[in-house]
Amino acid sequence: MTLVQNQNWFELEGNKFTLPDLVNSKNHFTEGSIAHYVMDFVHKWKKGYSEFEQKSSGSTGVPKIQVIKSSQMLASAKATINTLGLAAGDTALLNINPEFIGGKMMIVRALVQSMNLIVKEATGNPLVNLDSERSVDFFSFVPYQLSKILTETPEKIKQLNGAKAIILGGAPVSNTLAAQIQQQISAPVFSTYGMTETVSHVALKRLNHGTNTTFKALNNIAFSQDKRNCLIIHAEHITGVPELLTNDVVKLYDNQHFDWFGRYDFVINSGGIKIHPEQVEEQINSLMNENNLSFQFFVFSRLHEQLGSCLCLLLEDNGIDKEELMGKLKSKLPAYHVPKEVYTTTEFQMTSSGKIDRLNTLRIAGINFN
Numbered sequence: 001m002t003l004v005q006n007q008n009w010f011e012l013e014g015n016k017f018t019l020p021d022l023v024n025s026k027n028h029f030t031e032g033s034i035a036h037y038v039m040d041f042v043h044k045w046k047k048g049y050s051e052f053e054q055k056s057s058g059s060t061g062v063p064k065i066q067v068i069k070s071s072q073m074l075a076s077a078k079a080t081i082n083t084l085g086l087a088a089g090d091t092a093l094l095n096i097n098p099e100f101i102g103g104k105m106m107i108v109r110a111l112v113q114s115m116n117l118i119v120k121e122a123t124g125n126p127l128v129n130l131d132s133e134r135s136v137d138f139f140s141f142v143p144y145q146l147s148k149i150l151t152e153t154p155e156k157i158k159q160l161n162g163a164k165a166i167i168l169g170g171a172p173v174s175n176t177l178a179a180q181i182q183q184q185i186s187a188p189v190f191s192t193y194g195m196t197e198t199v200s201h202v203a204l205k206r207l208n209h210g211t212n213t214t215f216k217a218l219n220n221i222a223f224s225q226d227k228r229n230c231l232i233i234h235a236e237h238i239t240g241v242p243e244l245l246t247n248d249v250v251k252l253y254d255n256q257h258f259d260w261f262g263r264y265d266f267v268i269n270s271g272g273i274k275i276h277p278e279q280v281e282e283q284i285n286s287l288m289n290e291n292n293l294s295f296q297f298f299v300f301s302r303l304h305e306q307l308g309s310c311l312c313l314l315l316e317d318n319g320i321d322k323e324e325l326m327g328k329l330k331s332k333l334p335a336y337h338v339p340k341e342v343y344t345t346t347e348f349q350m351t352s353s354g355k356i357d358r359l360n361t362l363r364i365a366g367i368n369f370n
Helices: 019-024 034-046 070-084 101-113 143-152 154-161 175-184 277-290 322-332 358-365
Strands: 009-012 015-018 051-055 065-069 091-094 116-119 138-141 165-168 189-195 200-206 215-217 222-225 230-234 244-252 257-263 268-270 273-275 297-304 308-316 341-345
Touching (some): 009 019, 051 070, 051 101, 065 070, 101 116, 101 138, 101 189, 101 200, 143 154, 143 175, 222 244, 268 297, 277 322, 297 358, 308 358, 322 341, 341 358
Parallel strands (some): 009 116
Antiparallel strands (some): 230 244, 268 273
16 A cells, blocks of 8 residues: 555554545454454444444443444544644554543544554553654553553653653543653643543643643533532533533532542541542552552442441552551551551452452452442
8 A cells, every 4th residue: 555645544553554445445454453443433434423332431330331423522522632732644642442432532533633543452551562763643541551651661751752742541640650740751741531421531631841730621611510519511512411410529610620539429438527539549559659569459438337437448469468558558648548447359350441340359359348
């Protein structure tokens, strides 16, 4: 295949294809591969499919299938493109699972804005097998991937710094990673807020250089709050409904800016004190990094006779001294953030999108929870 000058391309399994090539050719990639999925999606998009079935990640409950209109995806893509200043001919990297909304929208943005798209299998460190001399304008990672890049392949920082924008989604960005980003990356890096129902992100938070500590709405999106202090999203052109009620507890500054605290349905009420597990986990994660500890963990609640519910910690059984760990937690954490009980398990269950499946992990470990 000969590429026409100024014609954008998709690179699948090391081979470049123009969009006409993708649309007119048969899908000869291995079924189940990212390349196969991308080509199939491009076929449907170019044929004018008006709706697509989309699976949620399952990180906050049972994965659901919902129908998203192509018009919603188009509106979402344009909002991101305009906010980040992405242009025709720019090159983006797809290295997250396109079966989920974050990866799928990378394809849509490339199609809508006539960008080039390098497609790689989703791995922990997606830049290991990417030539350091290749120019990439737009990266999308989960925080774990960027952490691995900075730790394992610091020589790739130059490549990151050549980007117009780097977005992080799928999980909160730890304080430790945020500090690394501020110290090492000059390209704009943003934490994203969004979900399947919002067709990827609806707000961004800049993490470096002139850092704004709040999430800011994309263009033509507004926010309000319900009586639970949970976020309400006003973006019918993207969400398909006039008001999308979430379970995300926030501090709302105005209709464009908010801080995220955690999920309302995750809140633990222990003796009348409301505890956000996400905040406790961030504190524990920072403590781990300070002490060069590395293990999987999460916090949860169990019934307690006096407190109603108590905060508990489940961690990976890698030989760590639980008493020593508890001593460190008590010295660093507020009293109500110190777990009352600590449990271990040899195996953490994961969702298909790579997040910890908390409920199944607890069930398989035989731990009662509420």
